Amino acid sequence: MFGYYFKLGVRSLRRNPALTALMVLTLAVGVAASVATLTILHVMSGDPIPSKSDRLFVPLVxxxxxxxxxxxxxxxxxxxxxxxxxxxxxxxxxxxxxxxxxxxxxxxxxxxxxxxxxxxxxxxxxxxxxxxxxxxxxxxxxxxxxxxxxxxxxxxxxxxxxxxxxxxxxxxxxxxxxxxxxxxxxxxxxxxxxxxxxxxxxxxxxxxxxxxxxxxxxxxxxxxxxxxxxxxxxxxxxxxxxxxxxxxxxxxxxxxxxxxxxxxxxxxxxxxxxxxxxxxxxxxxxxxxNYVWNVMEWLEYRKVVGNDSKLQAWLAFGFLILCLVNTIGLLLAKFSVRASEVGVRRALGASRREIFNQFLIETAVVGLAGGVLGLLLAFGALALIAMQSNAMSVVAHMDWAMLATTFIMSVAAAILAGLLPTWRACQVTPALQLKSQ
Known part of the structure; x- marks a missing residue:
């Protein structure tokens, strides 16, 4: 059934193109801002020599x-x-x-x-x-x-x-x-x-x-x-x-x-x-x-990653949460107009669990589309950041780990945003919807 629901999710993108485009864009902007900031923080705070960082020491008196x-x-x-x-x-x-x-x-x-x-x-x-x-x-x-x-x-x-x-x-x-x-x-x-x-x-x-x-x-x-x-x-x-x-x-x-x-x-x-x-x-x-620091302790002591960089990352995630709230509202609006469809399916024998799975997969499709657009926007944001200075040009680049994180974050965010609208869709009473038709 997953493949069938996935196809339905792709088709649903074309039902309300304006509403769908707004959801995808909202989600993409939030993901792009978060991923761009997280990418820079990831590079700045990473272990530069993981094979021996715990046995390289700076000794000072x-x-x-x-x-x-x-x-x-x-x-x-x-x-x-x-x-x-x-x-x-x-x-x-x-x-x-x-x-x-x-x-x-x-x-x-x-x-x-x-x-x-x-x-x-x-x-x-x-x-x-x-x-x-x-x-x-x-x-x-x-x-x-x-x-x-x-x-x-x-x-x-x-x-x-x-x-x-x-x-x-x-x-x-x-x-x-x-x-x-x-x-x-x-x-x-x-x-x-x-x-x-x-x-x-x-x-x-x-x-x-x-x-x-x-x-x-x-x-x-x-x-x-x-x-x-x-x-x-x-x-x-x-x-x-x-x-x-x-x-x-x-x-x-x-x-x-x-x-x-x-x-x-x-x-x-x-x-x-x-x-x-x-x-x-x-x-x-x-x-x-007397002091002895290993590599990661030395970077922390020297405050290589400043508090301002960490604050920027938290602000970016706050912006993502705001985008998720807006996405929840858009999904509620999208699913509410499909109440009659849900009522007919329930009357024909579909369980609430099947309805829940269908709508949740549809939100995942929205998240996947938002991830693709968010990735493009993230690359653009990193390119603009890299133009600021030589130091930023070194850290403002995305690796495979962050590339995977972009898609996972986008789909996870869409599914999280879709939980409430999907649950509301499952509460539709078949009899009321059939009488109103």
């Missing part, structure tokens, strides 16, 4: 001055000083440790017609590529030997590699960065985890374009490469780059990867022991708690 500090105060800054970062890198905890900072180097391409231009980059240690599962198109990253020596080698992003060297393998070529010759040893494939959990502070931002290149951390330090992004300095600092390294200024991002999520306690224990040792040396006098 509070190295600010004790003056003005009250126990329980939140951490003032979210990065590490050079001293603490090197200690984390050399720690015997976890399977991989990475420290990094962002920088904005100038590039002098071998093709003179391009001219020099600036890009965004990261200066990480060697485990960066394995820790964050970076895919390579050509070559590979550097090793521990190049890391310690601060070798002038560079890994390019695919977009930059194609811009400078064309559609060829540039491994072995030389590229001048900041006035120094760097040897290209690798090109990463398209890699743009959303959000940019590995490099939230500084750089292109949580939802910006991917970084253009990567050089060894010690190479950037050896060339006294200025960082890009925020820096917090609590206390006096000697002048010059060496003064920065000796200072308590925080500007470096540390990460630790463990074999399992349960080893988090080992990371915290090491961090507590390190902090106690530093206090004996006169540092970390605040005696504040």
């Amino acid at each position: 509070d190295n600010n001055q004790p003056k003005g500090y009250t126990p329980g105060d939140k951490l003032n800054d979210d990065q590490s000083s050079y001293k603490d970062a090197i200690a984390i890198l050399n720690a015997r905890v976890g399977v991989r440790r990475v420290i990094m900072y962002g920088f904005g180097p100038s590039v002098e391409p071998p093709r003179a017609e391009l001219g020099a231009f600036n890009v965004s980059g990261i200066a990480p240690t060697a485990d960066f590529f394995a820790m964050f599962e970076v895919p390579f198109l050509y070559g590979q990253g550097w090793g521990e030997a190049e890391d310690k020596a601060g070798a002038d080698v560079v890994v390019l992003g695919r977009e930059l590699a194609e811009k400078v060297f064309g559609n060829t393998n540039p491994v072995g070529q030389t590229l001048r960065l900041m006035g120094f010759p760097y040897k290209v040893i690798g090109v990463i494939d398209y890699w743009n985890p959303l959000p940019h959990y590995h490099h939230i502070i500084g750089g292109p931002g949580s939802f910006g374009k991917p970084d253009d290149l990567f050089i060894p951390f010690n190479s950037a330090i050896r060339h006294e490469t200025s960082h890009s992004g925020s820096m917090s300095c609590d206390g006096n600092r000697d002048p010059g780059f060496q003064g920065l390294l000796n200072s308590e200024c925080t500007w470096i991002q540390p990460w630790i990867e463990t074999r399992s999520a349960s080893e988090r306690v080992d990371v915290h224990a090491w961090l507590d022991n390190y902090a106690n040792e530093q206090r004996k040396l006169g540092r970390l006098q605040r005696k504040a708690p």
Whole structure:
């Protein structure tokens, strides 16, 4: 009977075309607004590395001055000083440790017609590529030997590699960065985890374009490469780059990867022991708690998804509910004019359950039509949102999960809206309808 009722539902769309079009449009607008907002929230709040997000940790200590500090105060800054970062890198905890900072180097391409231009980059240690599962198109990253020596080698992003060297393998070529010759040893494939959990502070931002290149951390330090992004300095600092390294200024991002999520306690224990040792040396006098966040906790702590985005999603769903109320009224009007039809069917032996199933399937057909139109409207809304900024163009796209959600939400909303009108239709008394004919 489902197929028969479905055909009846399709035919019913043509009975009152104006009323049907109004229902479909009302439902489609509500679904489109909700899905467009939910899609952006889905991309922004998703797990960027589900295979290991529970065993990648950001360890931080509070190295600010004790003056003005009250126990329980939140951490003032979210990065590490050079001293603490090197200690984390050399720690015997976890399977991989990475420290990094962002920088904005100038590039002098071998093709003179391009001219020099600036890009965004990261200066990480060697485990960066394995820790964050970076895919390579050509070559590979550097090793521990190049890391310690601060070798002038560079890994390019695919977009930059194609811009400078064309559609060829540039491994072995030389590229001048900041006035120094760097040897290209690798090109990463398209890699743009959303959000940019590995490099939230500084750089292109949580939802910006991917970084253009990567050089060894010690190479950037050896060339006294200025960082890009925020820096917090609590206390006096000697002048010059060496003064920065000796200072308590925080500007470096540390990460630790463990074999399992349960080893988090080992990371915290090491961090507590390190902090106690530093206090004996006169540092970390605040005696504040030490912090260890996994990836999703880190995104929550950094408020990557702001309260305004969540509020917009709730408002969109409120608008959908308003559209459903209007759809209920339209369905009541549509089904009320078919009371005589229901009376005749009941008199011929149709049960209330059969009437209920027929009308409910008809509302599902309306929901399916609204889903198709709502999907088109959602794509249009996302396209308009993407035009606002580069960051929005990255997050305003629909995946298969949201595509399926659109249809499920539309049909479910139509069925929900059709429950009351369908129930009312089932209450028709056959005798009264037959007498009125």
